[in-house]
Amino acid sequence: MAAAPASAAFSEGFEKGDLNAWSGVTGKPRVQAKAAASGRRSLKSSRLAQPSYVRHDVAGAAVLNVSFRYRAADPAGTLSPSRPRVLLQMPANRIALEDVGGRLVLRVAGRRSSVAGRLQRGWSRVAVRLDSGQGVVRARLAGGAWTSQRAALAAETGLLLGDLDARSNGPAYFDDVAIDARGPDGGPLPVGAGTPGAGDPPATTTPDPPAPAPATPRLFAADSFWNAPLGADAAIDPASDTLVARLMGEVNRVAAVRDGPWMAARQYSTPIYVVGANQPTVRVKLDTADQAKMQAAFSAVPIPENAHQAQGTDGHMTIWQPSTDMMWEFWVASKQADGWHAAWGGAMRNVSQSPGYYSKDSWPGSETWWGASATSLPIAGGTVTIEELRRARIDHALALALPNLRSKVFSWPAQRTDGTSADDSAIPAGARFRLDPALNLDSLKLNPFVRTLAEAAQRYGVVVRDTAPSVQFYGEDPAQYGKNPYADVIGPQYPNEIDKLLRTFPWEHLQVLQMSLKQQP
Numbered sequence: 001m002a003a004a005p006a007s008a009a010f011s012e013g014f015e016k017g018d019l020n021a022w023s024g025v026t027g028k029p030r031v032q033a034k035a036a037a038s039g040r041r042s043l044k045s046s047r048l049a050q051p052s053y054v055r056h057d058v059a060g061a062a063v064l065n066v067s068f069r070y071r072a073a074d075p076a077g078t079l080s081p082s083r084p085r086v087l088l089q090m091p092a093n094r095i096a097l098e099d100v101g102g103r104l105v106l107r108v109a110g111r112r113s114s115v116a117g118r119l120q121r122g123w124s125r126v127a128v129r130l131d132s133g134q135g136v137v138r139a140r141l142a143g144g145a146w147t148s149q150r151a152a153l154a155a156e157t158g159l160l161l162g163d164l165d166a167r168s169n170g171p172a173y174f175d176d177v178a179i180d181a182r183g184p185d186g187g188p189l190p191v192g193a194g195t196p197g198a199g200d201p202p203a204t205t206t207p208d209p210p211a212p213a214p215a216t217p218r219l220f221a222a223d224s225f226w227n228a229p230l231g232a233d234a235a236i237d238p239a240s241d242t243l244v245a246r247l248m249g250e251v252n253r254v255a256a257v258r259d260g261p262w263m264a265a266r267q268y269s270t271p272i273y274v275v276g277a278n279q280p281t282v283r284v285k286l287d288t289a290d291q292a293k294m295q296a297a298f299s300a301v302p303i304p305e306n307a308h309q310a311q312g313t314d315g316h317m318t319i320w321q322p323s324t325d326m327m328w329e330f331w332v333a334s335k336q337a338d339g340w341h342a343a344w345g346g347a348m349r350n351v352s353q354s355p356g357y358y359s360k361d362s363w364p365g366s367e368t369w370w371g372a373s374a375t376s377l378p379i380a381g382g383t384v385t386i387e388e389l390r391r392a393r394i395d396h397a398l399a400l401a402l403p404n405l406r407s408k409v410f411s412w413p414a415q416r417t418d419g420t421s422a423d424d425s426a427i428p429a430g431a432r433f434r435l436d437p438a439l440n441l442d443s444l445k446l447n448p449f450v451r452t453l454a455e456a457a458q459r460y461g462v463v464v465r466d467t468a469p470s471v472q473f474y475g476e477d478p479a480q481y482g483k484n485p486y487a488d489v490i491g492p493q494y495p496n497e498i499d500k501l502l503r504t505f506p507w508e509h510l511q512v513l514q515m516s517l518k519q520q521p
Contacts, residue, residue: 054162056179057192061156063182064090064130068161069123070099071173084447087174089160090130093153095137097128098448101491105392105448106139108149110455112392112448114489117144123175130156133184155184217322217352218396219380224356225413225432226381226396229459232437235514243427243512250402250471251507254499260470261502263384264401265486266495267312268468270329270372270379271477275302277323284330284340293365297347301328303340308479309333315342316372316477318380320351327351329379331372346370346378356381357413368415375429376415377465383474384453386481389489392448394456397432401468405429411515418467427464432513434461439509449490450505457505461513473502 058064070087084105088097096107104115104126118141125142132153140146162174181189220226237243254260279302286295302321309317309330317333320326332343347363347370348354358376359368372379382399405419406426414430435458446454453473465474478484486494493501 054160055192056159056161057157058159058179058181058189059157060183061130061181061189062132062184063180063186064156064159065127065180065182066129066159066161066178067125067127068177069125069175070119071123071175084445087126087161088128090156090158091160092155092157093130093132093137093151095128095130097126097139100448101493103491104139104141106137106147106149108137108151111149111151112452113147113149114390114392115139115141115144115147117141125176132156156181217325219320219327219351219378220354220356221352224354225461225463226356227460230434230437230461230513234434237512237515239425239515240512242425243431244433244508244510246425246427247402247433247471247510248507250404251503254470255503258499260472260499261505262470262472263475263498263502264468264472265475265477266484267310267477268314268316268472269474269477270310270316270318270383271308271479272318272320272380272383272385273304273307273480275304275319275321277321279304279321282340284328284333284342284345285338286345287332287341287343293367294345294347294370296365297363298328298342298345301340304480306480307335309335310477310479314372316379318378320380322352325350325352327378327380329372345372346376348378355413357415359415371415373466374416374418375410375465377413377430377463379465379474382463382465383476384456385476386478386485386489389449389452389475389486392452394452395460396456397460398453398456398462399465399474400433400462401466401470401472401474402427402464403467403469403471405464405467408520409517410520411517413463414465417520420467428515428517429464429467431464431515432461433464433510434458434513435506436509436511439506441506444504444506446504446506447491447493447501449493450501454506457510462510 066088085099086096087099089095094109098105098107099119102119104119106113106115127140129138130153132155135153136148136150137153138146138148159179161177179191181191183189218227222228251261281300281302284298284301286298301319303319307317309315315330315332315334317330319328327348328345330342330345334341346358347366349363354362356377358366358370358378360366362370368376370376382397384394384398388394404421404426405417406424406428407419407422408417409419409428410417411428411430417429419426419429435454437458439458441451441454441458475486478486
C-alpha cells in the first residue's frame with residue numbers, strides 16, 4: 001500500500017533546519033517495518049551477517065526529504081561500527097550516507113563530505129535532502145550545520161534505508177522515519193510503503209565525474225608528474241613485482257611492531273602558508289656557508305608573523321605566494337632573536353609552470369641539489385592538505401617516504417638520493433607506484449580516509465619522495481590552524497590508530513611505473 005508523504009510542515013522544517021520539530025515517536029523503538037498514513041516508518045536491521053533494509057519507491061521525485069532517528073551498536077555494544085555502515089542510498093544519483101566511527105559521511109557520485117557533529121551514544125536525528133532542480137544534496141545532524149554537495153542530479157526513483165552493509169557491524173536501529181517527496185512542480189508525490197530487502201542492494205556505480213577546478217592556483221604545472229592523471233596503459237617497470245614485494249616487506253615489518261605505516265602530519269611534514277600579495281617580507285639567514293645564490297633567494301620571503309616551522313628535527317616550512325607565482329621551502333627553519341634562520345631549502349619562480357622538481361630553471365642561480373627533501377622534490381609536493389581530506393578528493397600524486405632506499409641510485413623525477421641500502425633490489429628514490437587501474441575500490445569497502453588516498457594513488461600515483469624510519473605518507477602540518485583538525489576530518493582513529501587504518505590500504509595492488517635510473521656521483 002502506498003503511504004501519503006509527510007506533512008507540508010515537514011518540508012518547511014527542512015528549510016528552517018528545525019529537526020526536533022519532526023520528532024513524533026519516543027520510547028522503545030519498534031522492531032518491524034511499518035507503513036502509516038503520516039509517512040513515518042520504524043525498523044531494526046537484521047542481526048544476520050547480511051544487509052537488511054527497506055526500499056521505498058519515490059518515482060520522479062525532484063525534491064526528496066528524509067528524516068529519521070538512528071542508533072548503532074557493534075557486537076561489543078559500543079556506539080559506532082568498526083567499519084563504515086551505509087545507512088541510506090538514493091541509487092539513481094549515487095548518493096549514500098555512512099556512519100564512519102561515529103561520524104556521518106555524505107557521498108555523492110564518489111565525492112565525500114563529513115557531516116558536522118558526532119552521533120550521540122543514544123538516538124541521533126538525521127536529515128537528508130535532495131533537490132535535483134538546484135543540483136544540491138544536503139545532510140545534517142540535529143544541532144549541527146548543513147553539509148552540502150553540488151552535482152548534476154536527476155529525479156530520484158527510490159530510497160533505500162537501513163543497514164546496507166551489516167557484515168560484522170552488529171545491529172542498527174532506525175525509528176521515526178519521515179519521507180517527503182515532491183515533483184518538479186512542487187506538488188506532493190506518493191511514497192511507497194516500503195519493501196523489505198536483504199542481501200547486497202543493487203549496484204549503483206557509474207564513472208566518477210571530472211575533477212573540479214581548484215579553488216586556488218595549483219602548485220606545479222598541470223602536466224607535471226604530480227598533477228597529470230595516469231593513463232590506464234602507463235608502462236610498468238620490469239622490476240615492479242620485486243619492488244612491490246620489497247615495499248610489502250617494509251609495510252609488514254613496521255606493522256608488526258606498530259611503527260607504521262603512518263601519515264606524517266604533526267611532525268616531519270610541512271605547514272603550507274598560502275600568503276597574499278601584500279604580505280611583508282623578511283630575510284631568512286642561511287646558516288650554511290658558501291651558498292650565496294640560495295641566500296639571495298631567501299633575502300625577501302613573505303613569511304606571516306605567526307608562522308611556525310613543523311615539529312621534529314627537520315623543521316620544514318613552506319611559503320607559497322600565488323600572486324607572484326613563487327614558493328620557498330626551508331629545512332631546519334627556526335625563528336630566533338635576530339629573525340628567521342634555515343640550514344637549507346629552495347625557492348621556485350613560476351611555480352605554477354614548474355615540472356615539480358628543482359632544476360637550474362627554478363630560480364636564478366638554482367641547482368638540482370636545492371630543496372628541503374633528500375630528492376630535490378619539493379616537500380609540498382604530494383602532501384595531502386586538510387582541505388583535500390575535508391572534501392575527500394586529492395587531485396595529485398601522493399608523496400611516500402620509506403626506509404632502506406637504494407644507495408647512490410635514483411629514478412626520475414628525483415634529482416638525488418640519501419638512500420643507504422647497497423642491495424640492488426632496494427627501492428630507489430623517485431620510484432613511482434600506482435594502484436592497478438583495474439582494481440575495483442568499491443569492492444574493498446575502505447574507510448573513507450583510506451579510500452581517498454587510494455583513489456589518488458590509482459588516478460595519479462605515489463612518488464617515493466624521501467627517506468624515513470618507517471613507511472609514511474605526508475599530510476599538511478596543522479601548526480597554522482591552532483586547533484589540530486585531523487580528528488575532525490579523519491575520525492576517532494586519529495592519531496593513535498592511523499597505522500591500523502593504513503594497513504588496510506591496498507599495498508599489494510601497487511605497481512611500479514617504468515623507471516629511469518641514474519647513478520649519483
